[in-house]
Amino acid sequence: MLHNLPGMSTTVTSSPIIIENFLPEGMQDELERVIMGMRFPWFYYPNTNSTDDYTQAGESPQFVHGFIQNYKxxxxxxxxxxxxxxxxxxxxxxxxxAKCNLMSREKASFIHPKHVDDENPHWVFIYYVNDADGDTCIFDGEEVAHRIKSKRGRGLIFDGMMEHASSAPVDSTHRCVFNFNLARDIPAEIFEKYAV
Known part of the structure; x- marks a missing residue:
């Protein structure tokens, strides 16, 4: 469902938009081959929110590759x-x-700390590189309002001011996603055509 934000010329979705097979199968294959290839560089982060240099309780480390930061x-x-x-x-x-996150398997399933990626209004777009059991959780207050499965080729779009969190895979060896923060002045109608 789309609704207008007071004082803004754009609209936002009140529910996440899930896009199945966002990329054609050939592009999915090539992207996974490149990202999971031995030549692609990954950088160790001690937590999922980049809040400090240590892994806190309720967190897990991940590998990250940053592509674009502050539009550069x-x-x-x-x-x-x-x-x-x-x-x-x-x-x-x-x-x-734009960045890519790679998490490895944990012994038990848990949801990482909820957060927003940026304090300024934006869109979040997540692309799932592989099938995994680590879900994306979107919150309404303290409650998980939406759980989105990590499914290869799936795209997920939601209002970046909605708190969200990843969760650790337990059965899968890894969970790999692209995470984008996009300018809020992109019209919501661009995404609306994908709404089911």
């Missing part, structure tokens, strides 16, 4: 996420941040 390319691999956002018809200058 920060890696030679910056064309990889642009192939994804191009499918949405989103201009490069609308990408605030």
């Amino acid at each position: 390319n920060i890696t030679q691999w910056h064309t990889v996420p642009r192939a994804i956002t191009a499918r949405l018809g989103i201009a490069d200058e609308k990408i605030i941040r």
